Each structure stands twice: as structure tokens, then as C-alpha cells.
Amino acid sequence: MSIPVITLGPVASAYVPGLERLRGPVTVVRRCEDLPELVAACQTGLARAAILGPGTTDLTASLVDRLRSVGVAVIALTDGAPAGETLEGLEYVASTVEPAVLAEAVSRAVDRFDDDAARSRAGAGPLQLPVAAAPPPVEVPDGPGDGRIMAVWGPSGSPGRTTVAINLAAELAAAGSSVLLIDADTYGASIGASLGLLDESAGLAQACRIADQGGFSTRALGRVAVSVAIKGGRLRVLTGITRPDRWPELRPVALGRVLDAARSFVDVTVVDCGFCLEADEELSFDTLAPRRNGATLRCLEAADAVIAVGGADTIGVPRLVKALAELADAVPTAAPRVVFNRVRAAAVGHTPEAQLREAWERFGPSTPISAFLPADPAAADRALLAGTALLETAPGSSLRLAIAELAGVPVRGGRGRAPGRRLGDVRFSGNTDRLPR
Ligand SMILES: Nc1ncnc2c1ncn2[C@@H]1O[C@H](COP(=O)(O)OP(=O)(O)O)[C@@H](O)[C@H]1O
Numbered sequence: 175m176s177i178p179v180i181t182l183g184p185v186a187s188a189y190v191p192g193l194e195r196l197r198g199p200v201t202v203v204r205r206c207e208d209l210p211e212l213v214a215a216c217q218t219g220l221a222r223a224a225i226l227g228p229g230t231t232d233l234t235a236s237l238v239d240r241l242r243s244v245g246v247a248v249i250a251l252t253d254g255a256p257a258g259e260t261l262e263g264l265e266y267v268a269s270t271v272e273p274a275v276l277a278e279a280v281s282r283a284v285d286r287f288d289d290d291a292a293r294s295r296a297g298a299g300p301l302q303l304p305v306a307a308a309p310p311p312v313e314v315p316d317g318p319g320d321g322r323i324m325a326v327w328g329p330s331g332s333p334g335r336t337t338v339a340i341n342l343a344a345e346l347a348a349a350g351s352s353v354l355l356i357d358a359d360t361y362g363a364s365i366g367a368s369l370g371l372l373d374e375s376a377g378l379a380q381a382c383r384i385a386d387q388g389g390f391s392t393r394a395l396g397r398v399a400v401s402v403a404i405k406g407g408r409l410r411v412l413t414g415i416t417r418p419d420r421w422p423e424l425r426p427v428a429l430g431r432v433l434d435a436a437r438s439f440v441d442v443t444v445v446d447c448g449f450c451l452e453a454d455e456e457l458s459f460d461t462l463a464p465r466r467n468g469a470t471l472r473c474l475e476a477a478d479a480v481i482a483v484g485g486a487d488t489i490g491v492p493r494l495v496k497a498l499a500e501l502a503d504a505v506p507t508a509a510p511r512v513v514f515n516r517v518r519a520a521a522v523g524h525t526p527e528a529q530l531r532e533a534w535e536r537f538g539p540s541t542p543i544s545a546f547l548p549a550d551p552a553a554a555d556r557a558l559l560a561g562t563a564l565l566e567t568a569p570g571s572s573l574r575l576a577i578a579e580l581a582g583v584p585v586r587g588g589r590g591r592a593p594g595r596r597l598g599d600v601r602f603s604g605n606t607d608r609l610p611r
């Protein structure tokens with residue numbers, strides 16, 4: 175299995191392309207610019223190793239200890255021979271080595287860390303490393319599942335993330351997949367209201383609470399998720415937090431465990447994510463404070479596919495361009511699929527798709543546009559009013575057909591997707607080890 179690593183500083187992050195070209199031994203899951211960001215990322219349980227660039231921080235025993243106490247092996251890139259005494263538990267590597275040599279050092283450091291931790295647990299070795307803070311094992315009785323996770327994300331300004339998430343989930347469920355829909359938006363959760371669910375149970379917060387206590391199983395997930403019937407299928411739903419100030423209840427480590435369990439629970443999990451990726455500024459090295467955007471980052475890191483939804487107008491396009499650049503920095507493993515929503519001539523000109531393509535070619539990143547979802551206020555409102563998905567209230571609407579096409583499921587009389595194309599054929603981009611079975 176590939177070792178997830180976090181880098182600190184420009185020298186370490188310059189290794190990212192080289193490490194990625196090795197295709198396997200290590201995966202860079204986050205590039206950090208400063209120490210508080212690195213410590214916060216390590217505390218989410220995201221990585222097994224951290225590569226610290228030269229000059230990024232004072233290498234102290236307490237820093238090494240701190241990172242190791244949350245299960246992270248530490249590798250220091252050095253200019254020349256390490257100055258002063260070398261620290262125990264730290265792997266030193268010259269900052270001029272080839273990426274393959276660095277990858278070997280990472281894997282050596284992780285092996286040594288695991289050996290030390292095992293010795294420490296047995297109470298036998300000379301090294302008594304703190305292992306108490308290492309996350310307890312997740313109780314997933316059916317073994318690691320191979321269900322896929324699709325994150326629906328996009329910049330601020332309501333580009334239509336929730337609409338896309340609900341309708342993608344509904345289309346997949348109606349096509350025969352088992353589907354879990356999760357509302358992980360820490361700023362404006364709205365799946366419960368959009369589906370007319372009256373219960374105020376904040377299912378995701380409940381699930382995270384159980385997962386935080388150590389054991390979390392598909393059975394627990396089954397108990398907490400609400401079951402919602404939709405035409406032709408059934409959705410399981412974890413509703414979001416009922417007030418934005420409840421965001422600390424969605425701790426990234428716990429959320430990661432919920433997502434792990436979801437992979438065993440259903441074929442596809444669709445997550446409606448918050449928009450903001452910024453690392454919280456008030457974090458200092460010594461705090462264990464939860465981060466508001468940690469939930470979004472965790473979902474994006476875990477996702478096999480990221481759908482990036484942008485508004486198809488003069489405000490939405492530049493916002494999406496900026497947001498995608500932030501995403502590339504914060505979650506280098508994400509391979510987003512760009513989707514424009516509310517596509518309409520009134521906002522961009524006569525041939526809106528052509529206009530958007532042209533603007534994207536000029537200003538956007540190289541990521542191609544995967545779909546154009548038309549503006550269809552009547553259909554969107556009818557579905558909201560009825561508290562359901564478009565496939566029930568507006569099955570023939572152009573918006574529904576476009577979302578079904580994005581989901582890769584055939585709709586008879588739809589917009590020309592080859593008949594018989596089912597979920598198993600859908601190409602999920604993102605983490606390569608989760609490509610289609
Ligand atoms: N393609 C569309 N055409 C018309 N209205 C839309 C479309 N997509 C979304 N809407 C409406 O826009 C509003 C905001 O959408 P929503 O999905 O809640 O955005 P977000 O989750 O990004 O905040 C909702 O009222 C929704 O019904």
C-alpha cells in the first residue's frame with residue numbers, strides 16, 4: 175500500500191512531482207507551508223509520514239515526539255550533514271537525493287516507527303515511544319470495503335452543490351446501486367431540508383460521535399442513517415449539522431472513520447461538502463483545536479471522485495478557477511471533474527456552452543469541463559417543494575437528464591448516452607488505487 179505523506183516547505187514540496195512519478199511507494203496527501211498547518215494535518219490521522227524541508231522549522235525532540243505521538247514518522251531533508259546532535263526517531267536525508275531514494279527513506283522511517291511502536295507496546299525496548307494517541311482500530315466487520323466515495327464540492331455562492339449531490343445520489347440509486355448521501359457542509363447543511371426530512375437528528379454528527387469513541391461499524395452506520403424512498407430506489411442519508419456552530423462535532427479523524435465504514439456499507443457514497451478549504455489561521459503549534467474546514471478537506475482527501483460545481487456566470491467562473499487552484503494546493507490527490515451549473519444564455523451569451531468553453535480555455539486550469547447543467551428554475555423549485563429528486567418531479571427536464579448523464583446512468587429518451595451503460599462502467603478519477611473494479 176502506498177504510504178500517505180505530508181510535506182513541509184518548498185524544498186520538500188518540490189519533490190512531489192518526482193515522488194508521484196514513482197507511482198506507488200508514497201502518495202503526497204498534503205503540501206503544507208508552515209508548521210501549524212503540518213501539525214494540524216498530522217493530527218487528522220491523514221498521513222503516516224511527514225517530510226520536513228530544510229530551514230522550515232527547528233528540529234527539536236519535542237516536535238519529533240509530537241508528530242510520532244499521532245502516528246507520523248518524521249523525515250528531515252538536510253542541506254549537507256545534519257547540524258549538531260542527531261535526534262532519535264528522525265530519518266535524515268540529503269535534500270539533493272533522487273525521489274526514489276527519498277521514497278525509500280520514507281518507507282524505512284515508517285517501518286522503524288512501526289517496530290518502535292510495537293516494542294513500546296510490549297514494554298520491551300529501550301525506546302518508550304508515546305503510542306497512546308495513535309488512533310484506535312476502526313471496527314469494520316466486513317473488512318475494508320470497496321465502495322466508492324464521490325465528493326461534490328464547489329466555491330462559495332451556492333453554485334448548486336446540494337442539488338447536484340442529491341440528484342447524483344438519486345440517479346445512482348434508481349439505477350440499482352446502494353447509495354449513502356452524506357451532508358458534510360459545515361457552513362450551510364441543507365440535505366435534510368431539501369429532502370423534506372423533519373428529523374433534527376444531525377445523523378453525521380451522531381455517526382462522528384460514535385466513531386470518535388473508537389468503534390464504528392457498518393451496523394452502526396445502518397442505525398444512524400435515515401432511509402429515504404425515491405422512485406425506483408432508496409437512499410440512505412446522514413443529515414448534516416442543524417446549526418453552523420455545531421461544526422466542531424465533525425472531527426476529521428472521526429469523519430474519516432465514517433467514510434471508511436461507508437465503503438463497506440454501500441456501493442457509492444455521495445458527500446455534499448462545504449466550500450472553504452482554508453486552514454484556520456488561529457491554530458498554533460500547541461493546540462489540538464478542531465478545524466472548521468477539516469471536515470471538507472477529509473472528505474476531499476478520501477474521495478475517489480471529486481465533482482467541482484461552479485456557477486455558469488461571470489462571478490461563478492472566476493470563483494471556480496480560484497477554488498480549483500486552492501484545491502490543487504490543499505489536496506494534491508484530488509482529480510476534480512468540472513461541472514458548470516445553471517448554464518443559461520442570459521448570463522453568458524447566445525451559445526452558453528461554447529462561451530463557457532472559450533472562457534475556460536483562456537482562464538481556467540487544464541482540467542476539462544465534464545458537464546454543463548442547464549438552468550431550470552421551474553424543475554429545481556418543484557423538486558425542492560416536493561422534498562425529493564428531479565427524477566420524481568421533473569423526470570423529463572433537461573436538468574435531470576444532464577445530471578443522469580453526469581452520473582453515467584442511462585435515461586431512456588435522454589441525451590444520447592449509449593444504452594446499457596451502468597454504474598460499473600463509470601470512470602472514477604482520483605485515487606488510482608480506487609479505480610473501477
Ligand atoms: N440548474 C439549476 N437551475 C435552477 N435552479 C437551480 C439549479 N441548481 C440549483 N438551483 C437552485 O439554486 C439554489 C441553491 O442550490 P444549492 O444546490 O442549494 O446550492 P449550494 O449547495 O451550492 O449552496 C436552490 O434553490 C436550487 O434549487
Ligand SMILES: [Mg+2]
Pocket residue numbers: 335336337359362363364446
Ligand atoms: Mg448546499
